Amino acid sequence: MGSKGYRHFSIEDRCEIARRRDAGQSLRQIAAALDRSASSIARELKRNSGAGDYRPTYAGEQAHARRWKGSKLLRKPDLQALVLKLLAIGLSPEAVAGRLALERGKAVISHETIYRFIYAQIARTKNYAWRRYLPRAKTKRGYRGRKGGSSALHILDRVPIGERPARFSDRANVGHWEADSMQFSDYRTVLALHERSSRLIWIQHQPTKQAASVAKSIESLLAPLPKKLRQSITFDNGTEFAHHHLLRKSLGIKTYFCDPYAPWQKGGVENAIGRLRRRLPRKTDLSTISPKQLQQLAALYNHTPRKCLGYQTPAEVFSKVLHFKCESTSPLSRG
Numbered sequence: 001m002g003s004k005g006y007r008h009f010s011i012e013d014r015c016e017i018a019r020r021r022d023a024g025q026s027l028r029q030i031a032a033a034l035d036r037s038a039s040s041i042a043r044e045l046k047r048n049s050g051a052g053d054y055r056p057t058y059a060g061e062q063a064h065a066r067r068w069k070g071s072k073l074l075r076k077p078d079l080q081a082l083v084l085k086l087l088a089i090g091l092s093p094e095a096v097a098g099r100l101a102l103e104r105g106k107a108v109i110s111h112e113t114i115y116r117f118i119y120a121q122i123a124r125t126k127n128y129a130w131r132r133y134l135p136r137a138k139t140k141r142g143y144r145g146r147k148g149g150s151s152a153l154h155i156l157d158r159v160p161i162g163e164r165p166a167r168f169s170d171r172a173n174v175g176h177w178e179a180d181s182m183q184f185s186d187y188r189t190v191l192a193l194h195e196r197s198s199r200l201i202w203i204q205h206q207p208t209k210q211a212a213s214v215a216k217s218i219e220s221l222l223a224p225l226p227k228k229l230r231q232s233i234t235f236d237n238g239t240e241f242a243h244h245h246l247l248r249k250s251l252g253i254k255t256y257f258c259d260p261y262a263p264w265q266k267g268g269v270e271n272a273i274g275r276l277r278r279r280l281p282r283k284t285d286l287s288t289i290s291p292k293q294l295q296q297l298a299a300l301y302n303h304t305p306r307k308c309l310g311y312q313t314p315a316e317v318f319s320k321v322l323h324f325k326c327e328s329t330s331p332l333s334r335g
Contacts, residue, residue: 008063009044014056017044021054072109073117083114087133090278091304093118098311135278155257157245161234161265164256168232171197175231178269179218181206181240182276188286189240190294191217192276193233194269198318199306201272203298205291211243219250232256234266275301 009017013034020030027045031038048059073080086096093114100108121130122139131137168176174197182190182203191206191214206217222230232254235241244255258265279297280289302318305311 009059011056011060014044014048014059017041018054018056021045071117071120072113079109080117083109084133087114090135090275090300092135094307095305095311098307099305102305102311135275137278155237155239155242155244157248158237158257159255161256161258164232164234164254168254168256173197173231175225175229177222177230177233178266179233179235179241180263180266180269180273181209181214181238182273182280183282184286185283186285186287190280190286192269192273193218193221194272195318196268199268199272199309199314200318201269201276201298201301201314203276203294205286205294209240211240212246214240215243215246219247222247222251222253227252234258236263236266272301275304 016034017030020033025033027038027041031041034041044059045054048054048062050058050062073083082100083096086099087093091099093111096114097107097109097111115134118130118133122128128139131139167173174195176196178194178196180192180194182192184190189206189209190203193202194200202221204217207213218233222233230251230253233244233247234256235244236258237260241257244257247253248255263270276297279300302315303313305313309317
C-alpha cells in the first residue's frame with residue numbers, strides 16, 4: 001500500500017468503489033485498484049451503505065455527519081457570547097474575526113464560520129431576528145442590485161476625477177476628503193465628510209440641499225484645519241455641490257467630481273454611509289434624531305475596527321496619522 005497515513009475517501013473514490021462493487025469485484029480487487037487496504041474498503045461498505053446498497057453520495061453524507069462536531073460557536077458558549085456581543089454593537093463578521101485575531105495574536109474564528117452560524121440559526125429556528133446580527137440584515141446571502149440614476153452633471157468649473165493627481169488618490173497621504181449627502185424619506189438630509197487616509201467620518205444635519213448652504217457647512221468644518229489637512233475634496237454630481245468653486249476660493253482646496261454613474265470612485269464615503277445606514281436607515285424620521293445622537297452614531301463608526309486599517313479603528317489611526325488625539329466624532333476636536 002502507498003501512504004501509511006489515513007486518508008478519507010473522496011467522492012471519486014466512492015464512485016469507483018460503487019462501480020467496481022456493481023461489477024462484482026472482490027474487496028481485495030477494489031482495494032488494489034484504489035491503493036487502499038481491503039479492511040478500509042470493507043469498513044467503508046459496512047458503515048456507509050444504505051438499505052443494502054452502496055451509493056456514493058449517501059456514503060459521503062454519512063461520513064461527513066459522523067465527523068462533524070457542530071459549529072465552533074455552539075461548542076464554545078463563551079466565544080459565541082463574545083461574537084454575538086460584537087455583532088450586536090455593529091461590527092461585521094469580518095471585523096469581529098479580524099479584531100479578535102488582532103487582540104489575541106492569533107486566528108480565533110473565521111468570518112465564514114460566523115456567517116454560517118447565523119444562517120444556520122435562521123434555518124433551524126425560523127427566527128428571522130437572527131439576521132439583525134448581520135450588517136445588512138439579509139436572510140439570504142448574495143448581492144442585491146440597486147436602482148437609481150445619476151445626479152445633474154452641468155456644474156460650473158467642474159473638474160473630473162480623471163484630472164485628479166495620482167498622489168491625491170494615494171490613501172497614505174492625509175488631507176484628502178470625500179463628501180456626500182445621506183437622503184431620507186422625509187426629504188431631510190445629513191451631510192457626510194470622509195477623510196480618505198484614516199477613514200474618519202464627520203456628519204451633521206443639513207437644513208437644506210441648496211448649494212450655498214452645503215458649501216457653507218463644508219467650509220465651517222474644513223476652515224479651522226491646517227492647509228495640509230484640506231488639500232482636496234471629491235464629490236458626486238449632485239447639484240447640492242454646485243457651489244464647490246466657493247470652497248476653492250475660501251479654502252484653497254482642490255475640488256473634483258466623479259464620472260457620471262460612477263459613485264464608486266469616491267468609495268470611502270459610499271462605504272461609510274452604507275455602514276451608517278445600518279443604524280440610520282432611509283426611512284428614519286430625522287426630526288427625532290438630535291445632533292447629539294447623530295454624533296454618537298458617528299462616534300460608533302469611528303471606533304469600529306476596520307479590516308482596511310489592520311483592524312484598528314478610524315479614531316486610532318486618525319490620532320496617529322494626524323498627530324492629535326481624537327476622542328469625539330469631529331475631526332476638529334482636540335484632546
